[in-house]
Amino acid sequence: MNKRLMIGLSVVFCLAAAVLIYLGSRGPDATATTVMQEPSQAFLGVGPREITIRNVTKKPVHYKLRAYGSEGGGDERVLLPDEIDRYPAPQTVIISYLKHGVEVTYSLFPGKPYSFRYDSAGNTDIWVGAHGREDAVDLAPYVPTPSEVVAEMCRLGEVSKDSIVYDIGCGDGRIVIYAAKTYGARGVGIDIEPERIRESRANAKEAGVEKLVRFELADATRVDISEATVVTMYLLPESNELLRPKLEKELRPGVFVVTHNYMIPGWEEKEVTSAVVRDPEGKEHTVFLYRR
Numbered sequence: 001m002n003k004r005l006m007i008g009l010s011v012v013f014c015l016a017a018a019v020l021i022y023l024g025s026r027g028p029d030a031t032a033t034t035v036m037q038e039p040s041q042a043f044l045g046v047g048p049r050e051i052t053i054r055n056v057t058k059k060p061v062h063y064k065l066r067a068y069g070s071e072g073g074g075d076e077r078v079l080l081p082d083e084i085d086r087y088p089a090p091q092t093v094i095i096s097y098l099k100h101g102v103e104v105t106y107s108l109f110p111g112k113p114y115s116f117r118y119d120s121a122g123n124t125d126i127w128v129g130a131h132g133r134e135d136a137v138d139l140a141p142y143v144p145t146p147s148e149v150v151a152e153m154c155r156l157g158e159v160s161k162d163s164i165v166y167d168i169g170c171g172d173g174r175i176v177i178y179a180a181k182t183y184g185a186r187g188v189g190i191d192i193e194p195e196r197i198r199e200s201r202a203n204a205k206e207a208g209v210e211k212l213v214r215f216e217l218a219d220a221t222r223v224d225i226s227e228a229t230v231v232t233m234y235l236l237p238e239s240n241e242l243l244r245p246k247l248e249k250e251l252r253p254g255v256f257v258v259t260h261n262y263m264i265p266g267w268e269e270k271e272v273t274s275a276v277v278r279d280p281e282g283k284e285h286t287v288f289l290y291r292r
């Protein structure tokens with residue numbers, strides 16, 4: 001083969017290889033981008049080739065995972081309360097665990113979030129999403145803010161009797177109830193869990209502030225929060241990010257947004273200050289204050 005032909009063939013080969021590499025790199029990633037843009041998956045940051053399992057019970061959960069069609073017992077795993085297991089899932093994954101002492105087996109599908117939570121009888125079971133719903137964004141599991149941190153959040157947010165405090169994902173209502181009881185502020189708590197809303201209403205009654213506060217059973221991402229003068233959030237960082245456009249669209253300039261432990265990605269320039277609070281167990285919590 002002469003030298004010219006050799007160079008010609010090498011150029012053709014290199015071009016063909018480049019085209020193949022380009023096409024190969026587009027396939028899965030192009031799909032991945034599309035899948036990740038769906039809100040029901042974006043909130044948990046679940047990749048299209050993994051599953052996540054969150055433990056929202058109060059006890060460690062033992063289970064086994066294996067790829068669909070594989071032999072053997074699978075990977076033995078223990079998930080502590082509030083932890084998330086991210087498991088590679090290029091294909092369906094089979095989970096097995098003990099339910100009422102009997103081994104049960106289910107299929108889990110790539111790109112979906114799951115959680116261990118209690119069913120209505122108080123038994124641990126696996127659900128799609130962290131609150132067992134696929135139609136609503138999962139902002140965070142229920143973890144109450146310690147009272148010292150609640151007080152600091154209200155202090156930093158300059159809560160007064162003129163404030164209207166909105167707590168997004170209000171849990172047992174403690175933040176708006178504290179704001180009402182301590183400062184005479186009005187408040188709205190929104191939560192997706194019926195049990196949380198029942199607790200919040202009962203707690204407001206017990207605290208004697210039921211005329212100042214109201215609790216809504218709803219997906220907070222769909223509730224109008226434009227009347228708020230202070231917004232509080234104890235949510236996952238990806239949820240803060242998800243809510244940022246809503247805060248920007250609905251809140252008036254100057255409104256305070258106070259978050260517990262997690263920053264609002266993209267609002268670095270709006271951060272006014274932050275404070276660290278120790279709870280009675282000595283654990284540190286950070287409170288971030290933003291001004292819309």
Ligand SMILES: C[S@@+](CC[C@H](N)C(=O)[O-])C[C@H]1O[C@@H](n2cnc3c(N)ncnc32)[C@H](O)[C@@H]1O
Pocket residue numbers: 131136137138139140141142143144145167168169170171172173174175190191192193196218219220221233234235260
């Ligand atoms: C970490 S807890 C915070 C509770 C309370 N704000 C506090 O600080 O004590 C988060 C709460 O968000 C609620 N939540 C999760 N997704 C939600 C959604 N889409 N809409 C409303 N509430 C939601 C959960 O049920 C849970 O009670």
